[in-house]
Amino acid sequence: MIKFEGVSKTYDGKTNVIENVNFEIAEGEFFVLIGPSGCGKTTTLKMINRLIPLSDGTIRIHDKKISEYSIHELRWQIGYVLQQIALFPHMTIEENISIVPELKQWKKDRIHDRVTELLNMAGLDPDTYRERKPSELSGGQQQRIGVVRALAADPDIVLMDEPFSALDPISRLKLQEDLLHLQRTIQKTIVFVTHDIQEAMKLGDRICIMKDGKIEQMGTPEEITAAPATPFVQEFIGSRGAQPFVIRDHMQPAAEPNHAEIPSLSIDAGWSKVLDALLIADEVAVEEHGKFVGKLSRESVLAFLAALEKERTATA
CATH class of the missing domain: 3.40.50.300 (P-loop containing nucleotide triphosphate hydrolases)
Structure with missing residues (x-):
């Protein structure tokens, strides 16, 4: 070609x-x-x-x-x-x-x-x-x-x-x-x-x-x-391979069930679904077996990405 x-x-x-x-x-x-x-x-x-x-x-x-x-x-x-x-x-x-x-x-x-x-x-x-x-x-x-x-x-x-x-x-x-x-x-x-x-x-x-x-x-x-x-x-x-993103490790636990105003996401959702959700909202409700277990914020995902970038820069 x-x-x-x-x-x-x-x-x-x-x-x-x-x-x-x-x-x-x-x-x-x-x-x-x-x-x-x-x-x-x-x-x-x-x-x-x-x-x-x-x-x-x-x-x-x-x-x-x-x-x-x-x-x-x-x-x-x-x-x-x-x-x-x-x-x-x-x-x-x-x-x-x-x-x-x-x-x-x-x-x-x-x-x-x-x-x-x-x-x-x-x-x-x-x-x-x-x-x-x-x-x-x-x-x-x-x-x-x-x-x-x-x-x-x-x-x-x-x-x-x-x-x-x-x-x-x-x-x-x-x-x-x-x-x-x-x-x-x-x-x-x-x-x-x-x-x-x-x-x-x-x-x-x-x-x-x-x-x-x-x-x-x-x-x-x-x-x-x-x-x-x-x-x-x-x-x-180097050590620049992608690290998996696990929602449970980055969400904020919360007890209140009143989350109807924000989108929801399953706790085992993949990276692509996390990105889809946080492109349209600053935070999403996290559910496990249909029950509300916490919230995931755009800020926490950006912090995860910033930590990856810092690690990659340190090993470059």
Whole structure:
């Protein structure tokens, strides 16, 4: 699907930002590029759609050199999602999603139906959100629109450059869950850049760990965890595996049964349901066998995430 053959990139003719990179991404694969700042992961991503020209080697898409595509043909078959959400503030949500289909001269009825389909995919009611402006949406909702806008013209490939890193922790984790669910539905070829090993391990079918413009290791999350190829990889993945979130350990016990005004959650609910509940409420009632046993607050979940981040920083 996407093939890098001896690809290098230099900006001054002397120092390689990317050095002799070789790999292939299969059709329908979720492929993650990860590494420390300055390792070349974003440069690698941007060479795929020719936002950055390569200095040496060849990149192929469907066995055709990217240099042989017209720039419009190439970019119309590649969706692109940025860290900066980059929705046009003066346009409605429907107008934002419709940009590429309109450039491709789709008929209005087809565009309207596609917007409806994509808003439903994003979990946003089309009748409610179609005519809203970006400023009327939360950060997480705006980033959902950024993702589905990249899918509007049904591209073969989607490039995602740290799309969730600017969001609050709960919204970020929820969007990771949403993206996994979406990928199971649409089966696009996704190339995803992140600096967060937990995010990479959660999302990637395969992970490419980079350092100083070179590939340190490439493999499935299980392969990399089981057998780090270099001391750098060992240190980079370190003790950064995700710790399970157990509601009982983080809730506040409470005796009062009067909790009808807030949502409820089973004490054995999974992480995804916890995130869903706390995205719409500051606290939720926790029930066990149908009985109220306590409350779980957004603050306690953020404290859990902050402790994880502190531990990861200490071992980096």
